[in-house]
Amino acid sequence: MKDEVDRLVEAWNAERPDLDVRPLHVLSRVSRLARHLDRARRSVFVDHDLESWEFDVLTALRRAGAPYELSPGRLLRATLVTSGTMTNRIDRLAAAGLVERHPDPQDKRGVLVRLTRAGLTLVDAAFADLLDREYAILDALSPDERDVLANLLRTLLIPFDTESSPPV
Numbered sequence: 001m002k003d004e005v006d007r008l009v010e011a012w013n014a015e016r017p018d019l020d021v022r023p024l025h026v027l028s029r030v031s032r033l034a035r036h037l038d039r040a041r042r043s044v045f046v047d048h049d050l051e052s053w054e055f056d057v058l059t060a061l062r063r064a065g066a067p068y069e070l071s072p073g074r075l076l077r078a079t080l081v082t083s084g085t086m087t088n089r090i091d092r093l094a095a096a097g098l099v100e101r102h103p104d105p106q107d108k109r110g111v112l113v114r115l116t117r118a119g120l121t122l123v124d125a126a127f128a129d130l131l132d133r134e135y136a137i138l139d140a141l142s143p144d145e146r147d148v149l150a151n152l153l154r155t156l157l158i159p160f161d162t163e164s165s166p167p168v
Contacts, residue, residue, distance in 0.1 A: 003029075004032065005024065005025065005028045005029050005032065008024060008028060009021055009024050009025060009028075012024065030153075033137075036137065037134070037137060040130075040133040040134070040136075040137060041055075041130060041133070043133070044126060044129045044130045044133055045126065047126075047129065048122060048125060048126040048129070050122070050126055053079070053081075053089060054089075054092075054093060054098070055123070055126060056078075056079045057075060057079060057086075057089055057090070057093060057099075058093070058098060058099075058115065058119055058122065058123040058126075059123055059127065060074075060075055060078040060079060061075070061099065061113065061114070061115045061119070061123075062115065062120065062123050062124070062127070067114055068114055068115035068119075068120060069102070069112040069113060069114035069115070070112065070113060071104065071110060071111070071112055071113070072086050072087065072090060072111065072113060075090070075113060090113055093119070097116055097118050097119075098115070098116055098118055098119035098122060099113050099114060099115055099116060099119055100113075100114050100116055101113055101114075102114055
């Protein structure tokens with residue numbers, strides 16, 4: 001059984017036999033899979049009336065554990081955006097009733113951003129639906145194959161995740 005990448009590699013081998021195109025076998029598949037995953041995620045976000053950036057901020061707060069709050073600085077590091085962008089995002093989420101700002105008891109000048117009950121309910125539902133879609137994408141693999149794939153991908157990603165500059 002052949003997939004689109006097999007056809008792409010065959011075409012490149014025919015047109016450029018002087019090049020070793022073996023990386024395409026892996027990386028073109030990763031790229032195509034990323035596009036399918038992005039479509040699935042966008043579909044979940046649409047179903048829950050969320051933008052991807054909203055999901056990013058809400059899940060960062062949810063992962064923080066009860067009381068589901070972080071400083072704006074920790075949020076921007078978790079989501080890799082600028083402080084101006086994060087301020088705008090917090091403002092918009094607060095206007096939608098999904099987060100609230102509270103004074104930081106450890107820093108009189110600081111604030112903490114906390115999920116509201118509505119934000120918690122929304123992010124929990126969206127995340128559960130996202131996992132359902134992601135399980136469907138992985139359905140062709142056994143649990144052991146998923147573990148092998150996860151470990152191989154981790155090996156490829158670690159150098160990018162440990163660099164001092166943000167990933168591209």
